[in-house]
Amino acid sequence: MKRIKRYRWALLTLAVIIIAGLLTLPWQSIIVVANFWFMLGLVFLMGAAFFVLEKGHLFAGWRRRRRKGEEPLPEEKVPVREVGRLKNAPIVVNKYAWFCLINAIGLIALGIILTV
Numbered sequence: 001m002k003r004i005k006r007y008r009w010a011l012l013t014l015a016v017i018i019i020a021g022l023l024t025l026p027w028q029s030i031i032v033v034a035n036f037w038f039m040l041g042l043v044f045l046m047g048a049a050f051f052v053l054e055k056g057h058l059f060a061g062w063r064r065r066r067r068k069g070e071e072p073l074p075e076e077k078v079p080v081r082e083v084g085r086l087k088n089a090p091i092v093v094n095k096y097a098w099f100c101l102i103n104a105i106g107l108i109a110l111g112i113i114l115t116v
Helices: 001-005 010-023 030-054 078-088 096-113
Strands: none
Touching: 010 030, 010 096, 030 096
């Protein structure tokens, strides 16, 4: 019950998208609605990937070199142990990524089931 309460916004959004798709059925065929749900699920999947990669510290350890005649930059020297600690940290899946993942899995599964 606690897990459902935690993800209620994702489930509510999924329900609203499904209801909106069902309301368009008198004007569109079921295949068009299923394709739309599938494409929207792919967009949510890309959003989830973005939120996971956002916490990945991909640019840790990059250095900006100073030009000739400039003062030394404070971030020019990055400690190696700090970079290693950041890059070896576990993958973080935050609440926004979970929101996108729940919606993506639901919409993609529904789109595939209705198309088959």
